[in-house]
Amino acid sequence: MRSLLVISxxxxxxxSSRRLADMLAEATRAKISARGEGAQIDVIEVRDLAFELATAMTDQTAQTPLLARAKQQVADADGLIAVTPVFQGSYSGLFKTFFDTLEPHGLDNLPTIIAATAGSSRHALILDYALRPLFNQLHANVVPTGVFQAIEDLGTPEGERIAARIERSAIQLADQIVVPQDRVPGIAGDLTGLGGRSTVRLAKENFIPLDKLLNGYGK
Structure with a gap:
């Protein structure tokens, strides 16, 4: 069972951000299921953490149990879907504050879809000038296809193209979470069913120090 975390x-x-997040999550779950794996979807509504986020940013010794649980969900996730509304041409302050409170390397190697919603398509570039740089800085594995949805696009041909982008991003995320079985294994051997953080965890578990590998040679 793979853990798919949604942050809205x-x-x-x-x-509208939550509706888009749910569509991305269900599409991704379907793609993971098609690869023979199950997926559990957990959702973090950042607005529910607003008080604790403000507290954590101003008092690092304060008890913030809801935020602590959310951080653990991030640590346990095999894949992430992060969706923000557009405020003043960029991601919301509340959205950014949540990621500011994570531990260093908290998103390392985490397969991630970035997505945003707004009233107008004029803000579509937020994916490339704001969200992608943020998650690259956090060392997440951001899939190539981000999704932007404007209210004005609903029920139009552009809305149909957005639906296609949702499907494409879901496939890309599922590919990182569960390696497709039609891929040729590399020198590391068969990594079927492993991707993203799972691959890194396996590499750490199977790591053999160089001195042990060379033990007995040259004698």
Whole structure:
């Protein structure tokens, strides 16, 4: 069973960010299931952590149990879907604050879809000038296809193209979480069913120090 974590920074309830996040999560779960694996979807609504986020940023000794649980969910995740509404031309402050509170290397090698919502398609470049640099800085494995959805695009041909991008990004995320079985294994051997963080964890578990590998040689 793979763990798929959704982080939504929408403020209203329901929010367009959460609706997009749910579509991405269900599409990804379907692609993972097609690879013979199950996927458990967990959701973090960042607005529910607003008070603890403010507390954590101003008092590092304060108890923030909800935030601590959210951080553990990030640490345990095999894949991430991160969705933010656009505020002042970029990701929301609440969205950024959540990632500011994570431990260093908290997103290392984590397969990730980035997505954003707004009222107008004029903000579509947020994926490349704001979100992708942020998650690259955090060392996440961001899939090539990000998803931007504008309210004005719903029910239009552009809305249909967005649906196709959702499918494409879901395939790319599933490919990182569960390696497709039609891939040729490399020198590391058969890594079928492993990808992203799972591959890194396996490499660490199977690591053999050089001195042990050379033990007995040259004698």
């Amino acid at each position: 920074a929408g403020l209203s309830q329901p929010s």
